[in-house]
Amino acid sequence: MKSSLRRTVPALVALAACAAATQVHAQTTPVKIGFLGELSGPQAAVGQDQYDGFMLVVERNGGKLGGVPVQVIKEDSQLKPEVANLAVRKLVEKDNVQFITGVSFSNIMLAVHKYVTDKKVFLIGSNAGPSQIAGAQCSAYQFITSWQGDQAAEAVGKYAADKGYKRVVVMAPNYQAGKDIITGFKRQYKGSLAGEMYTPLNQLDFSAELTQVSADKPDAVFAFYPGGLGITFARQYQQAGLSKSTPLLSAFIADATTLPALRDAALGMISGGFWAPDFSNAASKQFVADFERKYKRTPSNYAAQSYDAALLLDSALAKVKGNVADKPAVMAALKAGEFSSVRGSFKFNNNNFPIQDMHVMQVVKDDGGQFALKTIATPLKGLVDAYHDKCPLK
Known part of the structure; x- marks a missing residue:
């Protein structure tokens, strides 16, 4: 009996030491997060604001999320699906990331979504929200902290209907987000369309279209x-x-990334969205103050929804104590969405898109003479996107 105990005690001590070493290793090995965004060309401000909003949380937490170290690996999609595909393969197969966040444009999201989620890598999208992934192509590995592509336009469509506009021309680039946004506007606007125009995504001369608008009155x-x-x-x-x-x-069109350049050209413009820098809840006020202090500029909605993506990951990693190998636990922690969002309350629908209020803002000059977005209405409260019932997730 004593001999058996003598053999057992050292074995138990060894097991305990091994477990302790594993725990220390888990706590010191960084969780790897890939950031994929549009970081070059005319749309670079979108991806940069997303990245800065996300990193604001990481750096404020001393390089940690959920109390565990994280390594953020940045890749530029260049607004080219083929480049984005190579980038996500690098992130997944070479860098071994456990999460991918960012993704600025819908054509990029549609190019990478299936590959990332099929690999069971969590995709924390912080901008693009095409209708396909809100509906039949949804995945349990996607969690979108921005909006479904129709939603901001739905708010503006309701605003236009409430204003009594009878004839409206609609215009957008000819790609998935453009089509979704026009669909959203038409869903709530009850008047007639005086025209519907789709332009190439890289078109920079709108003189022909605007001449037609002038003629249509x-x-x-x-x-x-x-x-x-x-x-x-x-x-x-x-x-x-x-x-x-x-x-x-x-x-x-009008947001914190564009207003410094637009100035008077944007004055009076109406815009739809889930958030604006004038929101008065505590989380939003802290975000705006911290962002302005660090980056010396006003944050856009792109930064806000990416900041929320970091807060979502922060809450989930804390819940699982950094154990990202337990994918069902990580999935449940992300689905809970227990963090203080800049928009106020936060809740995921069955398709892992937010259920949220959608607001209308107007470009004004603030007391300091700066151009800013002022929230003037909330046409749609607790808005559920139009595609969630096509998603098989419960």
């Missing part, structure tokens, strides 16, 4: 042109004299 124009495209479009809209006669309703 609509009550208003609704347009979606993100990043640098929006700056070019809004300036040409003003130069054509349309800003004096025809209200410009928009989604993702």
